[in-house]
Amino acid sequence: MTKLDAKxxxxxxxxxxxxxxxxxxxxxxxNKRSLEIVIVGSGLAGASxxxxxxxxxxxxxxxxxxxxxxxxxSIAAQGGINAAKNYQxxxxxxxxxxxxxxxxxxxxxxxANVHRLAEVSGNIIDQCVAQxxxxxxxxxxxxxxxxxxxxxxxxxxxxxxxxxxxxxxxAYSALQRQVGxxxxxxxxxxxxxxxxxxxxxxxxxxxxxxxxxxLERHFGHAVLLCTGGYGNVFYLSTNAMGSNVTAAWKANKxxxxxxxPCYTQIHPTCIPVSGxxxxxxxxxxxxxxxxxxxxxxxKENDNRKANEIPEDERDYYLERRYPAFGNLVxxxxxxxxxxxxxxxxxxxxxxxxxxxxxxxxxxxRYGKGEANKHNMHNPSDEEIQAxxxxxxxxxxxxxxxxxxxxxxxxxYEVPMRIYPxxxxxxxxxxxxxxxxxxxxxxYALGEANFSDHGANRLGASALMQxxxxxxxxxxxxxxxxxxxxxxxxxMSTDSEPFVTAEKEVRDRLETLMNIKGSKxxxxxxxxxxxxxxxxxxxARSAEGLKASIKEIQALQKEFWSDVKIxxxxxxxxxxxxxxxxxxDFLELGELxxxxxxxxxxxxxxxxxxxxxxxxxxxxxxxxxxxxxxxxENKGNGKFELHKEELKYENIKIAQRSYK
Amino acid sequence: MEGHLNLTLKIWRQKNANVxxxxxxxxxxxxxxxxxxxxxxxxxxxxxxxxxxxPVAFDHDCREGICGMCSMYINGRxxxxxxxVTTCQLHMRSFQDGETITVEPWRASxxxxxxxxxxxxxxxxxxxxAGGFVSVNTGNAQDANNLPIPKDDADEAFxxxxxxxxxxxxxxCKNASAMLFTSAKISQLALLPQGxxxxxxxxxxxxxxxxxxxxxxxxxxxxxxxxxxKGISLENIARMxxxxxxxxxxxx
Ligand SMILES: Cc1cc2nc3c(=O)[nH]c(=O)nc-3n(C[C@H](O)[C@H](O)[C@H](O)COP(=O)(O)OP(=O)(O)OC[C@H]3O[C@@H](n4cnc5c(N)ncnc54)[C@H](O)[C@@H]3O)c2cc1C
Ligand code: SF4
Ligand code: FES
Numbered sequence: 058m059t060k061l062d063a064k065x066x067x068x069x070x071x072x073x074x075x076x077x078x079x080x081x082x083x084x085x086x087x088n089k090r091s092l093e094i095v096i097v098g099s100g101l102a103g104a105s106x107x108x109x110x111x112x113x114x115x116x117x118x119x120x121x122x123x124x125x126x127x128x129x130x131s132i133a134a135q136g137g138i139n140a141a142k143n144y145q146x147x148x149x150x151x152x153x154x155x156x157x158x159x160x161x162x163x164x165x166x167x168x169a170n171v172h173r174l175a176e177v178s179g180n181i182i183d184q185c186v187a188q189x190x191x192x193x194x195x196x197x198x199x200x201x202x203x204x205x206x207x208x209x210x211x212x213x214x215x216x217x218x219x220x221x222x223x224x225x226x227x228a229y230s231a232l233q234r235q236v237g238x239x240x241x242x243x244x245x246x247x248x249x250x251x252x253x254x255x256x257x258x259x260x261x262x263x264x265x266x267x268x269x270x271x272l273e274r275h276f277g278h279a280v281l282l283c284t285g286g287y288g289n290v291f292y293l294s295t296n297a298m299g300s301n302v303t304a305a306w307k308a309n310k311x312x313x314x315x316x317x318p319c320y321t322q323i324h325p326t327c328i329p330v331s332g333x334x335x336x337x338x339x340x341x342x343x344x345x346x347x348x349x350x351x352x353x354x355x356k357e358n359d360n361r362k363a364n365e366i367p368e369d370e371r372d373y374y375l376e377r378r379y380p381a382f383g384n385l386v387x388x389x390x391x392x393x394x395x396x397x398x399x400x401x402x403x404x405x406x407x408x409x410x411x412x413x414x415x416x417x418x419x420x421x422r423y424g425k426g427e428a429n430k431h432n433m434h435n436p437s438d439e440e441i442q443a444x445x446x447x448x449x450x451x452x453x454x455x456x457x458x459x460x461x462x463x464x465x466x467x468x469y470e471v472p473m474r475i476y477p478x479x480x481x482x483x484x485x486x487x488x489x490x491x492x493x494x495x496x497x498x499x500y501a502l503g504e505a506n507f508s509d510h511g512a513n514r515l516g517a518s519a520l521m522q523x524x525x526x527x528x529x530x531x532x533x534x535x536x537x538x539x540x541x542x543x544x545x546x547x548m549s550t551d552s553e554p555f556v557t558a559e560k561e562v563r564d565r566l567e568t569l570m571n572i573k574g575s576k577x578x579x580x581x582x583x584x585x586x587x588x589x590x591x592x593x594x595x596a597r598s599a600e601g602l603k604a605s606i607k608e609i610q611a612l613q614k615e616f617w618s619d620v621k622i623x624x625x626x627x628x629x630x631x632x633x634x635x636x637x638x639x640x641d642f643l644e645l646g647e648l649x650x651x652x653x654x655x656x657x658x659x660x661x662x663x664x665x666x667x668x669x670x671x672x673x674x675x676x677x678x679x680x681x682x683x684x685x686x687x688x689e690n691k692g693n694g695k696f697e698l699h700k701e702e703l704k705y706e707n708i709k710i711a712q713r714s715y716k
Numbered sequence: 717m718e719g720h721l722n723l724t725l726k727i728w729r730q731k732n733a734n735v736x737x738x739x740x741x742x743x744x745x746x747x748x749x750x751x752x753x754x755x756x757x758x759x760x761x762x763x764x765x766x767x768x769x770x771p772v773a774f775d776h777d778c779r780e781g782i783c784g785m786c787s788m789y790i791n792g793r794x795x796x797x798x799x800x801v802t803t804c805q806l807h808m809r810s811f812q813d814g815e816t817i818t819v820e821p822w823r824a825s826x827x828x829x830x831x832x833x834x835x836x837x838x839x840x841x842x843x844x845x846a847g848g849f850v851s852v853n854t855g856n857a858q859d860a861n862n863l864p865i866p867k868d869d870a871d872e873a874f875x876x877x878x879x880x881x882x883x884x885x886x887x888x889c890k891n892a893s894a895m896l897f898t899s900a901k902i903s904q905l906a907l908l909p910q911g912x913x914x915x916x917x918x919x920x921x922x923x924x925x926x927x928x929x930x931x932x933x934x935x936x937x938x939x940x941x942x943x944x945x946k947g948i949s950l951e952n953i954a955r956m957x958x959x960x961x962x963x964x965x966x967x968x
Contacts, residue, residue, distance in 0.1 A: 109854040124775060125841050127881055128783040144861060180857070187857035189850045189904065189911045191874035198864030216874060222782055223877060230849035237845035245838065268830055297777040331750045332718070336758055337779045459780060462805045465750075528854045577765040579758075624770050628732060629831040631773055632765065 061701040064489040065169040074173045082540035089114035095277030097249045099126030102503025103283030105527025108231035111240035127229045130297040134221020135342035137213035138520040140178040149210040151175045161207040162511020163661035177529040188227040205516035207387040213517045218456040250562045259499035270627035274550035286482040286504035290642045292586025294479035295340040301638040313494035314687035316487035316507035319653035324480035325391035329411040338478040343516040348419035353403040382715040389513045392477035406474045413472035420445035483510045487687040491534035502526035512661025574619030578635045602654040658682045721747040724816040749809040773832040781805040784880030789820040794884035802945045824892035826930045839929040847921035848901040876904040885940035891932030896940040899956035916963035
């Protein structure tokens with residue numbers, strides 16, 4: 058085991074980043090023109106990094122597997138983005154955002170990174186507005202805010218329920234501007250299948266052109282992985298169908314440590330599973346918890362319709378258990394509370410695996426508010442309903458429509474049925490303060506790294522982190538590395554490391570095609586998903602995890618001997634792409650269980666049933682587990698644990714309480 | 717309530733861009749009305765794989781109506797029979813037991829077929845690269861609230877910005893015009909003070925690129941607006957024309 062050096066700058070917390078910025082080595086403009094950077098991923102992290110680095114003068118290549126960079130999964134983010142602007146004058150500050158994020162992460166994130174994130178959060182909003190991102194505004198023309206879980210201030214900026222879309226289109230426009238100017242070369246429908254290292258440094262990638270099947274070699278003085286999260290290891294999640302771990306996993310195999318793989322976020326408010334055919338789950342944004350109230354019947358196994366259950370027979374269990382934060386407790390807590398109620402027999406709907414998210418009270422409250430604004434003294438109930446629904450529609454219309462589309466029920470009339478679902482992965486490639494992985498020259502940004510959210514991410518913080526990394530962090534920190542690379546000429550991709558890497562990729566694709574077994578890829582993916590959800594999901598136990606590791610190993614063998622991939626290797630072949638991704642998920646799933654087994658405590662999204670308080674809250678063990686678990690891949694399913702000790706010098710570590 | 721359907725599917729199959737395609741007919745049975753249209757195709761594909769046939773290639777990713785990747789022309793309409801939804805949000809409860817459903821790719825010379833139902837829409841990216849942005853570098857921005865924007869303008873800009881770049885407007889148009897898509901971006905930015913500065917130049921550059929890509933002219937039939945899953949309004953085209961003409965007048 059080695060000690061990991063996070064390269065945190067000296068100085069007091071509030072000064073670290075400023076000092077770093079003014080002392081980091083710079084690369085002069087002429088040298089930038091001869092330095093090449095490969096960026097994999099065009100989501101918020103990738104697009105913002107690509108645009109910013111190209112503006113600085115670097116030569117940039119960007120890769121994504123979709124047909125356009127605008128379709129990266131960031132597009133689907135709904136609720137909003139945090140920033141410590143304190144526009145509401147409600148007591149927000151950089152320190153408070155920092156504090157909330159560390160506490161929300163259950164004291165398992167690195168202080169220095171999180172503070173930097175809070176510091177640059179305001180600049181993100183400025184940048185996005187300057188690009189023409191149409192955030193929600195008040196009548197006075199200024200920006201509007203709402204609240205998200207785990208905070209008591211309103212610091213979330215939003216664009217209806219389409220914040221991710223608008224932010225990504227902003228970053229995409231900045232990226233396309235650089236494409237138009239010839240500073241970025243964009244490769245769409247390309248999948249990165251390996252990192253190439255030369256003399257221990259990352260020097261490029263092998264990518265497959267999905268349309269022709271051709272393998273390509275691309276050189277870069279540095280490589281940035283901005284490839285998103287791995288929630289799809291669970292098969293069903295709120296992630297897009299194509300979201301995958303392949304890029305990060307290949308990097309892990311080449312020497313980049315994978316940190317905290319078991320930290321998974323299960324989001325409390327998603328549309329419940331309706332049947333076996335289901336291919337993905339749909340999130341109902343956390344912003345809905347601003348105004349909606351969550352409840353189940355007080356009576357066990359109550360089969361009455363929601364509207365027939367009188368007020369005093371409803372259990373608003375979050376308000377009951379957590380009076381200070383109520384419906385706005387962090388996600389891990391809200392999810393476990395929903396599971397607890399359903400497991401105890403109070404769930405609703407046909408499957409009984411759901412709770413209600415109710416807008417009836419909010420509609421009346423907003424309706425009355427509107428009546429006041431319009432000086433209506435005796436509004437009728439119908440008028441109140443109509444005006445209230447109009448306000449709710451403006452705030453959450455697209456979410457309500459989506460719910461109706463999927464379930465066939467009208468959420469303006471009946472409460473929504475919701476249940477927790479896999480949503481986000483806090484774990485990811487280990488990076489230091491510079492966002493560099495343990496392979497020199499290989500960086501990880503956005504959801505693909507592990508850095509800022511500890512064991513649980515607060516809502517509206519992923520968009521913030523992705524854009525912070527891309528717009529405001531990497532443009533500085535990459536200079537620290539590239540300043541010493543100015544004498545390295547662009548390398549030929551005919552060299553042995555590129556040739557070997559390409560051959561290995563080709564061999565693996567051919568092996569997959571030649572298995573010619575009997576079961577489609579989905580069959581294996583579903584089985585893996587079920588193991589992960591049952592044993593490495595909302596509740597984990599040593600016994601269950603040990604059994605799962607064996608089951609996953611058996612499933613890996615079965616996959617490699619019985620998967621059936623149709624079509625050709627040199628044509629568009631979505632099944633072949635899926636097979637490669639599922640093969641990687643099968644290995645990652647095993648590591649997630651190993652990591653969950655190693656962590657003999659409960660923290661944030663990682664809940665070990667053996668470690669809980671009397672009232673069922675997560676019980677941390679700060680003495681023994683205040684570390685980042687970074688896993689080195691030794692090949693053949695062997696992993697070695699390295700630890701980064703987490704030091705809290707500015708925050709007093711405490712039992713997290715939202716009561 | 718959940719029901720089950722037996723359906724006949726007539727699907728366009730085309731191996732790649734260089735060969736001719738044709739319709740193939742498939743039967744699927746026991747399709748739950750709770751499935752989405754794409755989940756129904758998943759069922760078909762897994763059956764095709766089991767019997768050793770090549771599954772139907774189609775584009776999709778988010779499956780919640782926001783990424784703009786899904787793109788099926790169903791029974792003669794882009795994204796199928798329902799208004800305001802993408803293919804991935806179309807559910808099987810919108811179909812009848814025993815129905816025959818015809819599925820084709822988007823048809824437009826600027827969107828060549830790659831395989832089966834997958835087409836190449838990169839022309840849209842090039843239109844944006846030509847001018848669909850505000851020329852502001854990272855770090856150039858002032859404080860966000862230094863620039864108050866009337867709520868109505870912000871809301872209108874947002875409505876235009878909701879375009880998901882799916883291309884249904886092009887597929888719906890008998891001229892395969894990309895006016896609705898292009899005008900949505902031009903409008904969004906022209907409505908905001910940040911974008912106003914370059915509005916005329918932007919309109920000129922984006923329209924020139926649109927023409928170069930081989931999209932057809934607009935003959936105001938409004939099929940694009942009717943089929944757009946995000947309700948992008950024809951008014952955007954009028955606004956684009958205003959910006960465009962002011963640009964061409966001033967540059968002459
Ligand atoms: C439904 C939903 C709603 C959300 N809402 C919010 C919210 O309101 N607020 C918030 O803060 N966060 C939210 N999140 C989380 C947030 O959206 C994501 O964490 C964030 O957008 C991730 O951005 P990214 O740039 O890291 O990765 P992504 O946007 O996932 O981009 C990944 C990119 O990598 C590319 N890629 C991946 N693998 C490869 C490969 N092997 N080869 C080539 N390219 C590859 C993809 O093509 C894509 O371009 C939400 C998430 C979901 C699922
Ligand atoms: S205007 Fe509508 S139909 Fe056209 S690309 Fe945009 S969302 Fe799709
Ligand atoms: S798959 Fe994303 S819009 Fe349909």
